[in-house]
Amino acid sequence: MPLPGQSAQIDFPELTADCSRCAALCCVAYPFEEDEDFAILKETDHPCPNLSPSCFNCTIHADLDTRGFGGCIAYSCAGAGQRVTEVLFQGETWRDDPDLLPHMTHALRVLRPIHEALLILQAAAALTLPDALRAELTRLSETLAVRDGTSIWDFEEPEVQAALAQVPEFVPRLAPYVVPRG
Template identity: 40%
Template sequence: MDGGRMPERAELRADCANCSGLCCVALPFTRSADFAMDKDAGEPCRNLLADSRCGIHADLRRRGFQGCTVFDCFGAGQKVTRETFAGRDWRDGPDVAHGMFQAFSVMRRLHELLWYLEEAVELPAAGPVRGELRRAADDVGRLTRGGPGELAEVDVRAVREKVDVLLLRAGELARAGVPGRREDRRGADLIGAKLKGADLRGACLRGAYLIAADLRGADLRSADLIGADLRDADLRGADLTGCLFLTRAQANSARGDAATRLPAAVERPAHWRPARPEPV
């Protein structure tokens, strides 16, 4: 960052009021359980209003647009709208629209990396790699300040591969301090797994498929969840205190309740229900 400043979490949170509705136009979706209709990339969603607000924002889930409530741009929308394109709008013409959509795709992935890097830098156990993490954050942050042409040339895959090495090391250092056996379930197929009450403290669940897994009351403290697929996972009563690299999108895709314990940086999803007593 400028002057060595790490990004503030506020800069990596979506601010729809300062975006031109990029996610509602640039991204495609297919009619499914997550979306009530088909939409091509570059086609404005039928629910997008002229002022770039969503016409059914308060009712997205009931109206069949659950996918919209899960998506998180990590603040890329307002960055591209307000900074990269200096307040211009994709409605200004095809050339502007194409450039904005391309920049948005790159910016979102870079901002996601910054989200992980900021968390990694703050890990008490990350001391041995903290300097490298800060330098990586500086490099990624510099890329986000490029113009439309510069962003179009960014090899995001190469950037991510470099950053992933550091994030993996930081996660390993953090998990090393967890007593007892630390499971390595990296990329594991745990779809629908019965893990109610499981002790998963310090487990490596990077990229694991936990779709519809029963994790009620599970202990996921200090577990590495980067890239884990938590769609429809049941997290009611689970403890994710201090888990590593959990995003808002992952939490939003899962099911939880008031008894689910989350890291401080991840807001409790509005659709999660209050805790209810387990049946006797």
């Protein structure tokens, strides 16, 4: 039985990136601007030229920083990449079927902000909160988690997108309950 201000465990999806279970979607989905974070200009939905042509490995991964790809080091999909690859596309990849590329990258661009919001809500779940805030946290978390989602449309549903839009307004209300580190 949870104590007042706490609730039963919220069932969050996996929120840690595991590149070995993804189809290198981040290396394809996003554009690069040639600047301090990326040494090259790359268009949206085009594979990075440093991506191995035979697999989903980066050919310069060990040297990303010295080669001018700090943006790759800083990036995390928060588990959205493997969820897209394994759940929404059942392990099929854009290399197996190039027609999947725009669909997979669109799915990553939809799921990543949801997973980032869930990371914040997961941290908030450890706080001792008043019942009303705890209930709102649970509602937002459960709506965004889309536990039975098997299609990108499940994540584009109006209630999911509305919950995502509510997170930036919800988070500042948690400030009084955050205990400063020692």
